[in-house]
Amino acid sequence: MTDTDTVTALIPDIDEVLTLLHLIDDPLVGYLQPASDTDPDAEDWQMPDTLNVQAVDRAWTRILHALPEPLTSPLRDRAGEEPVPGSYQLLTGAGYQRASLYPVAIRRADLAVMTNLLDHLRRALPTARPADHADLIEVLNEIADRRTDLDANGGARRHHFTEADVVEELAVALDLLGATDEDTALLLEAIGTPEPGTTVELRGEAVEAYERWTGRLIDRVARDRADAALIRYTV
Template sequence: MSDTSTAGDTVLALLPDIPEVLAVLDTVDDPLIAWLQPVADLGPDEEDWQLPDTLDVALVTAAWDRILGLRPEPLTRRDDEREGVPDAYTLETAATGYQRASLYPVPVPRADLAVMAGLLEHLRRALARDRPADHSDLAQILRDAADRLTEKRGYPAPRHRYEAEDLVADLETALEMLDPGQDPDAALLLEAIGTPAEGSTVTLSGAAAQAYDRWTGRLITKAVRNPTEAALTRWAN
């Protein structure tokens, strides 16, 4: 980790005000984590999912709830609710003078990130051809949750059929935002943005402006899988 992205027991995440990218956080929340929850009101002859003993769903749920609770208020509001919202600021690039999607530095507990990284490893093992026997139900949960996401976002005519691998990829993208590690573009952006004052305008220039295009571009490409839609999202932000 670089010094610009860490502080004690927290990691400085960078969340972009780009709905298409932030959607991966919602996907991780529901259906992914929602479908890991124990089934209520089981009949006497019914059995719940048998998950690996090493996967603590309650711990994962609590960690993810804390992470979502750290989102700054502008990222929890619709565009028509943004006026006067605390923490909001404007981001521009000097070369164009255009307003860009604001990036919000957010300190995230390392312990919660470690829990989510553990979930990611369990999901990867579940999708492997040589998955351990105790990961079989977890693989089925991923498939069922992907089907649910297809219905939820595509009704009545799905534009994209989600697969179990897509849910895992969304968790990977979420963790890339929440824990940028030693990504040089993220480090440069965190340093350039600092702690933006409410209502202020931050202008990126030179290397920082180029880092903005690269970093947001990579996230958009991962979060928006349709190449045409991804290109339009990059253009708009």
């Protein structure tokens, strides 16, 4: 595997999905990093020898930097105003505008680093975890508490996060970034390389693939069935 070996992922312009990607950066990846001179009160965790958390930080940073401007621009929040620079419109069916999908080249080496992290986190969850994963479950507990705090604006629907929830969020993100299923392949072919300011209209099997693909993703990022229905309404 070389540094230039990549997989083309489809990233949707859906707030909940993009928020998930950034939550993996902070708190998950951030909390795993060793203490520094600038933050002397931070925990200095003892990670397994087979887990390089600095490599994880570099890999996830490259993945986030690979996202195109339409998915990272602060102008995304301007409802009803001018299009975000670099964006395009995606239509399905009888001219209905849907959430645009953006092809993104992701380094397989970076996915491998993140998959290694996921494997370690999964091994840390059971009570009979390896001895060198003791600190890893502790940091997962802190991340879960932080995710619960960040979800405070959910009001009555606030979610209490567990360590398993944190691990599942990473699994969802990596499944999205490394997807090679038939629907992903069909959509990549139908969308091609969309030019900024243009309109792409999906037809026939591509429309069905879009519905299946977004439906599965929304079910995984939504907190419950009501939340999934609300996301679908906005997409």
